Amino acid sequence: MKKIFIDAFKCAGCKYCELSCSFYHEGKFNPKLSRIRIFKEDEYGIDNPILCSLCSYCPCINICPTNAFYRNEKGFMEINIEKCIKCYKCIESCFFGAVFLHIEKKIPIVCNLCNGDPQCVKKCPTKAIVFLEPNEFIQKKNYEYSRIVYQDFLNKHGIKIKSD
Amino acid sequence: MKYYGYAGKILRINLTKRDFSIKNLEKDLMVNFLGGRGFNSKRLFDEIPPKIDPLSPENKLIFSTGPLVGTMFPTASRFNVSAKSPQTNILGDSNAGGHFAAEMKYAGYDQIILEGRSKEPIYLYINDDSIEFLDAKHLWGKDVYECDRIIKKDLGDKSIQTVIIGPAAENGVKFAGIFANLIRAAARTGMGTVMASKNLKAIAIKGSKSIEVANPKKFEKIIEEIEEEIYNHPQYWPRRKMGTTRILLPVNAMGFLPTRHFTSTIFEYAENVSGEKLAEEYNIKVRGCFSCILPCSRFYIIKEGKYAGLYGEGPEYEPLSSFTARVGNGDLQVALKAIDMVNKLGLDAITTAECISWAMECYEKGWLKKNDVDGLDLTWGNEEAILKLIEKISKREGFGDILADGVKKAAEKLGIGKEIAMHVKGLEIIQADPRGAKGYGLGYVVASRGADHLRSEPFMELSDDPKKGEKLFGIPEATIRLEYKGKGKLVSYCEDWCAIVDSLEVCKNVAENMEILPFDKAAEVIEAATGLKLNGNDVRKIGERIINIERAFLIREGIRKEHDTLPKRFLEEPIPSGISKGSIFELEKMLNEYYEERKWSKKTGIPLKEKLKELNLENVIEQFEKIGIEME
Numbered sequence: 001m002k003k004i005f006i007d008a009f010k011c012a013g014c015k016y017c018e019l020s021c022s023f024y025h026e027g028k029f030n031p032k033l034s035r036i037r038i039f040k041e042d043e044y045g046i047d048n049p050i051l052c053s054l055c056s057y058c059p060c061i062n063i064c065p066t067n068a069f070y071r072n073e074k075g076f077m078e079i080n081i082e083k084c085i086k087c088y089k090c091i092e093s094c095f096f097g098a099v100f101l102h103i104e105k106k107i108p109i110v111c112n113l114c115n116g117d118p119q120c121v122k123k124c125p126t127k128a129i130v131f132l133e134p135n136e137f138i139q140k141k142n143y144e145y146s147r148i149v150y151q152d153f154l155n156k157h158g159i160k161i162k163s164d
Numbered sequence: 165m166k167y168y169g170y171a172g173k174i175l176r177i178n179l180t181k182r183d184f185s186i187k188n189l190e191k192d193l194m195v196n197f198l199g200g201r202g203f204n205s206k207r208l209f210d211e212i213p214p215k216i217d218p219l220s221p222e223n224k225l226i227f228s229t230g231p232l233v234g235t236m237f238p239t240a241s242r243f244n245v246s247a248k249s250p251q252t253n254i255l256g257d258s259n260a261g262g263h264f265a266a267e268m269k270y271a272g273y274d275q276i277i278l279e280g281r282s283k284e285p286i287y288l289y290i291n292d293d294s295i296e297f298l299d300a301k302h303l304w305g306k307d308v309y310e311c312d313r314i315i316k317k318d319l320g321d322k323s324i325q326t327v328i329i330g331p332a333a334e335n336g337v338k339f340a341g342i343f344a345n346l347i348r349a350a351a352r353t354g355m356g357t358v359m360a361s362k363n364l365k366a367i368a369i370k371g372s373k374s375i376e377v378a379n380p381k382k383f384e385k386i387i388e389e390i391e392e393e394i395y396n397h398p399q400y401w402p403r404r405k406m407g408t409t410r411i412l413l414p415v416n417a418m419g420f421l422p423t424r425h426f427t428s429t430i431f432e433y434a435e436n437v438s439g440e441k442l443a444e445e446y447n448i449k450v451r452g453c454f455s456c457i458l459p460c461s462r463f464y465i466i467k468e469g470k471y472a473g474l475y476g477e478g479p480e481y482e483p484l485s486s487f488t489a490r491v492g493n494g495d496l497q498v499a500l501k502a503i504d505m506v507n508k509l510g511l512d513a514i515t516t517a518e519c520i521s522w523a524m525e526c527y528e529k530g531w532l533k534k535n536d537v538d539g540l541d542l543t544w545g546n547e548e549a550i551l552k553l554i555e556k557i558s559k560r561e562g563f564g565d566i567l568a569d570g571v572k573k574a575a576e577k578l579g580i581g582k583e584i585a586m587h588v589k590g591l592e593i594i595q596a597d598p599r600g601a602k603g604y605g606l607g608y609v610v611a612s613r614g615a616d617h618l619r620s621e622p623f624m625e626l627s628d629d630p631k632k633g634e635k636l637f638g639i640p641e642a643t644i645r646l647e648y649k650g651k652g653k654l655v656s657y658c659e660d661w662c663a664i665v666d667s668l669e670v671c672k673n674v675a676e677n678m679e680i681l682p683f684d685k686a687a688e689v690i691e692a693a694t695g696l697k698l699n700g701n702d703v704r705k706i707g708e709r710i711i712n713i714e715r716a717f718l719i720r721e722g723i724r725k726e727h728d729t730l731p732k733r734f735l736e737e738p739i740p741s742g743i744s745k746g747s748i749f750e751l752e753k754m755l756n757e758y759y760e761e762r763k764w765s766k767k768t769g770i771p772l773k774e775k776l777k778e779l780n781l782e783n784v785i786e787q788f789e790k791i792g793i794e795m796e
Contacts, residue, residue, distance in 0.1 A: 012459030
């Protein structure tokens, strides 16, 4: 199954993904209502987007005492707000900190892949966020990594790698 | 009333009394001055009486954002910070990107007005409606990076946004800036110096509110159009790869790259210090401001050599060419080191480089001797001299103390090199020789904060495309850089445009240089975001109003036609070599055309009464009459 992968090294930290996410799901602009969040440290140039990794073993689903957290028939994460008792065990249990708090309604929110058409992927200006089969992502990453490793070597021999 | 686009509130903080008030944004301000720079300039004119001491508690330091900030309008991420300038004694104003402005909107504020002066060093922590005045004794003396680190540790939150001043501001250097996201500098005209005079080291901000737009469907559609236009623009990739540093080589090739303090306009080491070189050998990734799809900031690492291990973000064209060509330095690593120091110490890179290069020319001419300059060897490009002087300026130590008031005052104090002090109205000239780009030159002459290109940024004259000039102004020469005709029209048009872009707080690189936001489009965007009904002409009129209220502030401080000028070198010495050889700056002809276009008096430079009336600036007329300023 396709999922969203992140290449933090490509992320420019512009938060365009957060804005498009909040606009799509909430109709307004607020990074604190987004299902994807970029964590940044300017001094080191760190920009790291974090969102639901769609683990096959889901601590958030397993720990939810009311079964408000579930995967729908398409395999996307959903939260049944009516069942949610706001115990935030899902937030506690996520290894990645990818279950967020809706700052107004005080309910947990999590990426549901915009029902198959993720806005953050569509809008990311640097293509740091991609929607791929795991295998496709590995291949892509491997090729990119090889280029980085060999760039200096090839440069020395007068060969310039063309960017895609 | 519900506000769309805007946050809807004005926060006024009194640092003397340590109290604050939160009021609704005035409708009149929205309709007539739009946002950001417009808000600030209007507020300064209304609330700061003439002739005050800029470093007294009477001065106000004002931060504003615009109606698109916080939305996903591409590149709308900026803020203006304004006060009366301690460097020039006229309007002070500077603008920076990053993530501070958006956070300020999410905290709920379009404008933050800081008044009075705290007795003890403090910093502010604004978290939505809660405003805390926190002790900053442990932060005093710390550089921008350290200060940011400590504040985030103290408050236990790395996602907080900050604006910070460095040690240079604390030491009273007149051209100290305010820094957001460490290196995004609102550095011109000494706004950091004003902040230090208020005993305010930093503002930390965090917000949780949302920004809604009036017409989400329409807004979304406009954003899609703008995205497409940006991505398909021929300048997209060069800008993304190199940021503004991409223009260093072209400016050199066109023969107007200020070299060795404007004594030449071609730099023989340009290739070594170019944006291309920086991108290929040092940059490791791109970074962007908030909501920017053209991430033009770059993160670099120096891998080998004397400065191996130095890393950071940037630089832009101005500091890069300032610390290379302007001071005659052909070593890119030395420039990166200098720029890193300037950022950490909190200085304005352009002014710092002008002071150093001015001293170098004086040294070359024999007006300054080694024992006048603390034993430093000020030959062009001397690494030790450049780095030592930056440090000395920031500490106001020895010869650095003389330079720390800016080049105009340094020349006056020492009684040498007045005619080669490259400033207008006390603000130092940027890295583009006005003889080789005459629209830019006219922009320096008339800009409301002294020599400055960002008030007009007539980038289109570099196209050398007569058809464009013909189409826009009816004068083909207007868009040819070495011609003087039509520049009055070009500059006033671009000034109005920049005033709008600065008030929407969108990035000028994209909105104005890449021309994605002309007046008509701006009107459409403003309507979709805020609900205010405007057309292109109305929008331009707002721009004109902002220019005129800024001019009125200057007039009140005693600025007249005779101050609208350039240093003698540009008016009398033709460019010595290269493809712009022989070119000189025809001031009088261009200025007259500009005044005519603006409807300002050709005798005095004061706006004509009829113009002020046309722009609904009756209060300016009243004030002028009250204090005896004669108008035509």
